[in-house]
Amino acid sequence: MHDTTRIVRSGLTRPVAGEPLHAGPVFAAPYHAPGDPTAIPYTYARAHNPTWTHLEAAIAQMESGEGYTASALVFASGMAATTAVFGAVLRPGDVVVLPENSYYAARVLAQEYFAKMGVELRFAATAGNAQAEKLEGAKLLWIETPSNPTMDVCDIALLSEAAHRAGALVAVDNTTPTPLGQLPLTLGADISIASDTKSMTGHSDILVGHVAVRDPELHKKLDQWRTLTGGVLGPMEAWLALRSIATLPLRLERSCANAQAIAEFLTTRSEIQSVLYPGLPTHPGHAIAKRQMRYFGPVVSFILRDKTAAETFLAHSKLLTDATSFGGITSSAERRARWGGDAIADGFIRLSAGCEAIEDLLEDIAQALDATR
Numbered sequence: 001m002h003d004t005t006r007i008v009r010s011g012l013t014r015p016v017a018g019e020p021l022h023a024g025p026v027f028a029a030p031y032h033a034p035g036d037p038t039a040i041p042y043t044y045a046r047a048h049n050p051t052w053t054h055l056e057a058a059i060a061q062m063e064s065g066e067g068y069t070a071s072a073l074v075f076a077s078g079m080a081a082t083t084a085v086f087g088a089v090l091r092p093g094d095v096v097v098l099p100e101n102s103y104y105a106a107r108v109l110a111q112e113y114f115a116k117m118g119v120e121l122r123f124a125a126t127a128g129n130a131q132a133e134k135l136e137g138a139k140l141l142w143i144e145t146p147s148n149p150t151m152d153v154c155d156i157a158l159l160s161e162a163a164h165r166a167g168a169l170v171a172v173d174n175t176t177p178t179p180l181g182q183l184p185l186t187l188g189a190d191i192s193i194a195s196d197t198k199s200m201t202g203h204s205d206i207l208v209g210h211v212a213v214r215d216p217e218l219h220k221k222l223d224q225w226r227t228l229t230g231g232v233l234g235p236m237e238a239w240l241a242l243r244s245i246a247t248l249p250l251r252l253e254r255s256c257a258n259a260q261a262i263a264e265f266l267t268t269r270s271e272i273q274s275v276l277y278p279g280l281p282t283h284p285g286h287a288i289a290k291r292q293m294r295y296f297g298p299v300v301s302f303i304l305r306d307k308t309a310a311e312t313f314l315a316h317s318k319l320l321t322d323a324t325s326f327g328g329i330t331s332s333a334e335r336r337a338r339w340g341g342d343a344i345a346d347g348f349i350r351l352s353a354g355c356e357a358i359e360d361l362l363e364d365i366a367q368a369l370d371a372t373r
């Protein structure tokens with residue numbers, strides 16, 4: 001069976017006469033739990049919830065590959081999932097190798113908390129697999145490909161091999177591609193983590209994150225972290241996520257095709273200084289991306305002349321909602337440098353292609369670019 005068929009059907013319940021096709025969210029704090037708690041599947045909702053279980057089964061199925069079965073844990077956000085990996089793996093004296101140009105909040109978390117608790121941080125670029133040079137004595141290699149927002153690409157298989165030779169675990173932030181677009185565990189990583197707030201759920205209305213692993217011992221540590229830290233996913237969000245994931249194959253195919261067409265169109269426009277999209281053959285990471293990704297993702301970054309040009313572009317677009325985040329069914333864009341934290345130009349735009357008709361998007365982008373002249 002195709003993985004897309006399995007994803008579309010992942011919210012279905014077992015066929016029991018009179019029962020609904022799709023279960024509703026289970027709202028609970030304690031569950032009925034007399035006697036020995038270890039014999040009862042659900043006791044207290046900070047540790048487990050049937051709606052999580054259903055969502056985790058759907059995600060685990062997506063993250064699994066030939067020769068292995070993944071397990072997944074869901075979190076209240078992508079950052080909660082990131083924190084769980086750092087917290088479950090890193091101890092004082094350990095070394096973590098991070099990308100210098102990845103999602104900035106992960107770097108800030110490492111700098112503000114884990115470094116101050118005695119974890120050594122080493123940074124290197126995503127492009128050119130530069131992180132491979134920093135692995136000696138490392139406990140964890142954290143990579144993000146394509147990286148947000150500069151869309152740099154690294155080779156997951158090559159870096160995983162190098163990290164394992166050095167005795168390090170490998171975690172991949174797989175937010176932009178989703179497990180339908182790229183399978184880090186199949187490529188050799190130990191941990192696939194993602195913000196499912198983006199394309200995975202795709203409606204710009206919930207925060208969700210997950211971690212998927214092959215190793216049951218690592219799963220246990222992450223599970224314990226989640227139960228003890230307690231900032232868990234609400235059942236309503238878990239249910240909405242499960243419902244949203246069913247349409248991932250449709251949404252991702254359309255938004256990535258739109259992103260490719262937008263990227264190609266942007267290369268023809270004189271207002272653009274450069275277009276950063278791994279689907280373009282001119283992108284330095286294109287060959288690697290083509291090998292390890294099924295789609296090149298919905299995010300297209302590009303650089304306009306300056307801050308004024310970028311703001312003029314956003315103000316004149318009628319279809320690109322000026323908002324942060326990406327991966328929604330409706331297209332959006334923002335001037336990324338307004339946040340700080342990334343080494344990018346003032347005119348840097350991060351655009352997220354949605355599922356609208358491409359003719360409408362291209363017409364809108366063209367007129368918004370005309371306005372910047």
Ligand code: PLP
Nearest residue numbers: 077078079103148175195197208
């Ligand atoms: N990882 C990446 C690549 C992201 O872009 C984001 C959010 O933008 C996160 C992690 C954090 O996810 P969340 O906002 O769901 O906490």
